[in-house]
Amino acid sequence: MHGLEDILAEELQQLGGASNIRTHKRSVSCEGDLEFLYRANLNLRTALKILVPVHKFTARNEQQLYDEVMKHDWSKYLKLEQTFAIDNTIFSEYFKHSKYAALKTKDAMVDQFRKKMGRRPSVDIKNPDVQFDLHAFKDQFTISVDSSGHTLNRRGYREPGHEAPMNEVLAAGLLKLAGWNKSIPLVDPMCGTGTILIEAAMMGQNIPPNLNRREFGFKNWTNYHPELWNKVLAEGRAGIRKAKLDISGGDIDGDTVLRANKSLRKFKLTDAVSIRRVALEDHKPQVAGRGMVVTNPPYGERIGRTNTNDFYKTISDVLKNNFTGYDAWVMSSNMQAFKHLKLRASKKIVLFNGALECKFQKYELYRGSKE
Template sequence: MENFKMVAKTFFGFEEVLEKELHQLGAQNVQKGTRMVSFSGDKGFMYKANLALRTALKILKPIHSFKVFNEKGLYDGIQKIDWSTYLNNNQSFVIETTLYSEAFTHSQFVALKVKDAIVDQFREQTGSRPNIDKDHPDLRIHIHIDRDLCTVSLDTSGASLHHRGYRTATNIAPINEVLAAGILLLSGWDGNAHFLDPMCGSGTILAEATMIACNIPANINRKEFAFEKWQDWDSELFDTILESLLKKTKEFHYTITGYDKAPSAVRKAKDNLINANLDEYVKIEQEDFFESKKEVQGPLHMVFNPPYGERLDIQMERFYREIGDTLKQKYPNTNAWFITSNLEALKFVGLRPSRKIKLFNGKLEARLVKYEMYEGSKRAKFSSPTQSV
């Protein structure tokens, strides 16, 4: 099978994590960009990337690029592609656009021009044309115009890859699955410690943490990918790829625990973990983090998504102070990571973060922070005679 170029899109701040994932999966010509990583692979690798990548939102397959300065140039450039290779006149398609151009500023206008060029080609060749279907098209076409360069790609994924397929019940302000996976990978989570999400909501961080720990493909529960409607869809190859990924799953020898003080959140989290076939690995309890204490021996890896105040009515100053107090007094030998877009509230934690990473949660600028809680005092740890320098 022939190799071709692909582009994996991601969130700001996850480019290096995605680059590493692609290398580990066996991609070739991996190159990091902004909110994306390009790479090469064959059709089987395209299937594998969609199934296994945790921090990719979408995987595009570029098929043509050309210089474009006006609408006639756009129409002519699209007409140069032989669309019968990808589509027949009984099928449907949809066009998505991303524009960074002074000549083209209206995405709807660009989509319309591209649609005209495609349907005119079919009309001339066959006398009939494929239809537009925005909800369940047979082909998703992605147009990216950056200044005067137009790149035409096929969307291999379909709906964003954060739609893993396991989350049917959501709480207020749920975290995006790709964001959760990226945070976990940035935190260094690899399954070699006990894990706790003390404010687990509908269980997304717990599900992603379990899949990482057991090396379960991220999109194993997803119902469909866009490439399944393509003319060259190879279901046998897909099954072979899926089987090879499932052979690489591994045992997990620690505990994964989730707390939430809301009974409704605990119910939803349990339901979602059952949907994901991960419930045997995870213990979820109704518990107020501020009244809890560390229950396990040895190192604990903690990752959570506390309320930001955007959609929840709580006293932020007091809430974030209690996070710091609880970590300090009740969670020794713990690496605690959390994400927040309430940068003001962070000041009240009362602990100095050892790491601070800029991310975005939707459109909100956020920080992923790490607090290292030692067994005794930090000074004692670093002045210990057994401590290597």
């Protein structure tokens, strides 16, 4: 995600086993072996997908694209009886329609199988056995095999039905950008389904984010090594450390709080996180005088007010009156409403929540003036 590149690079460094780590725009590259690939899929909190580049080439027209794809042996990654799909990201003046580039890539792959074996594998866009990723910048193409399959933010604790849940990867990124650690009391007074709080609890107890996930793209690869994966999985479970955490939150919507607590039970986190139904105005932290607020204020119907600016004024009043001594981190895409917080931001970070440009701002809540 935009704005989390350095955070992801730091995660790779801490995980161990990665070399030649480099940050790019909305991606981080590194080198590692098969065991590291498995560990990365299990443990990385701020990665959306882990792609393995297998073929790089130059193409400026559809025939060149087709010919270059035909040069590579795709049977190394895809069996005849398996289904596949091609995701694509194209930034090229030579290929105006990204779907057409993906179509030509697909044609070359299936034609290669047909020439070699007389038959071709089928395409399944929704749930392919093997997912390829086609990336182009100008005339430089890279085809990768997707080791993750579905995006890695799908941890498995999400309860369906919530209108605008925060992406789990973004929530983990906010906590890391804010510098939160398990010794700091954490509060989200507008927590919705509790994504920020659940990610914090998993971080605080060293629970691998994808421990409960069953499906990964690499499990359908020809070189899948189940014994090695089981070893990585066992190491992940052995590294969990149950710790007492001061993590709490609240929301005014009762149904949302019910979903949040169901999610906590799924991952056995009810001892680590407390989420209750409470209006923002009445929310007071369990630990007074020190801690951190990390929150993404709701908007639209869930506010229950007609004036968003007034709501942000209420947020600032509650933070100043009830959370003295805390550092408050607030993320929002509403730049106009931000002005009504009536607090001075000591740090501002630009992030994206989907297509929405947001700011993630830090407020130090002193009693009286800072001086």
